[in-house]
Amino acid sequence: MTTQVRGRAAREAKLEALQEQLSESVAALVTGEDWKRALTFAAQFRGRSFGNSMLIAAQHFAAYKEGRVPEPTPTYVAGFHQWLSLGRSVSKGQHGYGILAPVTGRFASFTPDDPNSWRRLARNEKPMSGEYARTRMIGVKPTYVWDISQTTGDPVPELPRPSLLQGEAPAGLWDGLADQITAAGFELRLVSSAAAIGGANGLTDFLSREVSVRVDMDEAAQVKTLAHELGHVLLHAPSESALSTESAADATLHRGIAEVEAESVALMVGAAHGLDTSSYTVPYVSTWAASVPGESPVEVVQAAAELVRATALGVLDKVDTQQVGDGNPPRLDREALGHRTGTTAVSTTARRDGAVLGL
Structure with a gap:
């Protein structure tokens, strides 16, 4: 088995495991309160899909139970290089949380209103003169993010939180x-x-x-x-x-x-x-x-x-x-x-x- 084939097999195994974990997390939403907690978390992590927010929540809570993170709920999550861009690095021994990242492909068509007219562009291929080009999601792949508590480095500023009195509506x-x-x-x-x-x-x-x-x-x-x-x-x-x-x-x-x-x-x-x-x-x-x-x-x-x-x-x-x-x-x-x-x-x-x- 070549290195490339082994790598593809490993990615597919990780992807299958993530999809299974996501299905299990969704299936665990039994009561209305379960649903509300999941959506509240998703609102606070709305930069991610609902499925990815579920994966992050489940893996972070598992890390909390194992004593690898101090709080049961994550604060900010980002990829390895994204943390580096903020002057922070992942601490030794901290495992990332697997999520699903989009895989995209480039397509081209002379008649974009016809859904059957789009053709997939090969790597580095450019559309022909007069063709419209569009990027589409064609699949998903596993990738990883880490909570801020799993990193060290430059401080990250705290965002102001709305402060509301009982029964008060947010301004505007x-x-x-x-x-x-x-x-x-x-x-x-x-x-x-x-x-x-x-x-x-x-x-x-x-x-x-x-x-x-x-x-x-x-x-x-x-x-x-x-x-x-x-x-x-x-x-x-x-x-x-x-x-x-x-x-x-x-x-x-x-x-x-x-x-x-x-x-x-x-x-x-x-x-x-x-x-x-x-x-x-x-x-x-x-x-x-x-x-x-x-x-x-x-x-x-x-x-x-x-x-x-x-x-x-x-x-x-x-x-x-x-x-x-x-x-x-x-x-x-x-x-x-x-x-x-x-x-x-x-x-x-x-x-x-x-x-x-x-x-």
Whole structure:
């Protein structure tokens, strides 16, 4: 066996082990509290995919139990050379946390609107004159990151954390969320009490294109409800045929997951601002994860988590607010990150049909 073949076999074995560990970590999300903890961690490490944040959390906790790191939760994570660029080096004997990094390829096409027209470019091959070029993710490979507690060297500045009083909303968050709702073509209505909207805290009506939020709650509860309804607006807008019997049946079938997704978007947005997320309600994972025919609960959970993360990142990018760190060390050159591991483009394409969805 050649060195190259052995190296490829070793990488494939590491990749398989990481994917198995990720599946086990996702399968361990049983209760609503498990899900909330995972999403809160993902919000604090939102520079990574949900899957990679799960891998980091599991491996760091294992290192903590073995006495290799002082705290059960990591602070900042980065690659070996990224730490070197910050004047820090990995301590002797510290093992990195395996995560999944994207493998990309270059493609070219004369007719980019035709998905079947793209051809893979060979190494160092340039597109022909008149061709459009695009980089696409074609797979994943194992790579490693280390927590700051596993390194020594120059001090890393602490990021300021939002300081909120009980019931207080982060400055600017309400306005930022409200702007996104109106930009999506919805009217925002403030109602005096839950009685005005059928006993709910908030309501999204896709027929009248109205979002209603009750204002007889504290500011934190109001902004949490607004984020929940924005989640519905971004994820669950009906298609043109939404009023058909088939679409209505589909909306009923997936209603539970739609509510989980909207609440989870609100949770990640709140956690990214230092809000207390203990009042956020998510049912047992096993209840909603088993509701999609033809997909395993692990597949459903992973897909929902990545969709929630991508949506929350899109929301957070559009609000001018003070947010907690994203898990990357301060001052780390973003260009040095290259293609951020596991970063998924935000999609606000309607995924499920429904007429009225509330909190």
